[in-house]
Amino acid sequence: MAKLAAKCLLAGDPAVGKSALAQMFCNDGSHFQKNYTMTTGVELLVKNIAIPETNNSVELFIFDSAGKELFSEVLEKLWEQPNVLCIVYDMTSEQSFNNCAKWLEKLRAQALGRNLPGVLVGNKTDLIGRRVVEQKQAQEWAQNHGLEYCETSVKEMENFEAPFHILANSFHRLYQEKRGETAKQK
Template sequence: MPPKQRKIALMGYRSVGKSSLSIQFVEGQFVDSYDPTIENTFSKIVRVRGEEYEVGLVDTAGQDEYSIFPTQYSLDIHGYVLVYSINSVKSFEIVQIIYDKLLDMTGKVNVPIVLVGNKTDLHMERVISAEEGRRLADSWKAAFLETSAKQNEAVGDIFTTVLNEIERANGNVQEKSACVIS
């Protein structure tokens, strides 16, 4: 059986580590200096819950509050990873703007999204608490993770989580039901 094709877009303010997360996930290495991305697509086959997925990662150029949300990011994209840096208030504000634009563009209320607070290795410079990140994700009904591309912490989890969110949105995941048959 061919793997399921899933396209995932990484979005966020510049320098939050979108490319570092993509490269860490796909190639297993940390790239510190990376050209501000025009846009790059990576591909990797992953196995989640016994199913194979061919994941296409669209590593977008950094967005700011003025970027127009490109239409191509609302077409053929199955799920989104919205990344901010735990040491940047600006990047945290920008993900919220991106999220609003995303909902406007897709016209959907529930879009499979994982909110990622990256750069946990810079904990001395942290300005956004995990609690704030979680609260924001909860308000979106999105999944939330904190990661470090540099230390390869929870990087794979981002993509496993987004694939699970996509399947759930497609109705392919049986929620644990609370039914008890006595």
């Protein structure tokens, strides 16, 4: 049984639901905190994810980062050498969606030329009447940037585990591929 460790960078604008998503996932959906204090740097959360149809698991170290520009210099040091990326936007805010390009650029700069698995998360599906970013538009953007895509409502506890399971499975698949390449070289 292999237990792998992956550094997951979680980024996006302030108030899109990054912390709520990470907290809900790491607490197995036990409660939705209605009042969050804004993250002022980076909060580290850890969760072990079993990989289906294997005896392996991925321990995801989720670096939940502040969305404010003020903390970007601090983040760059903590963001070094990630394994997987998660960018969150609020589907009722076109600005938060448009800023995903900026966040992706910052995250990929830390990857040192490696192509990392990532997921774009459209949060707040419970506010469907206020939606301004269409699913098709976001899916196409994610695909064009080499990311998976999913939508969630942390508040309604819908699909909040999906982004992290996608990332853990993608990381595991890369690990298996690398292991196969190493075995061929011997």
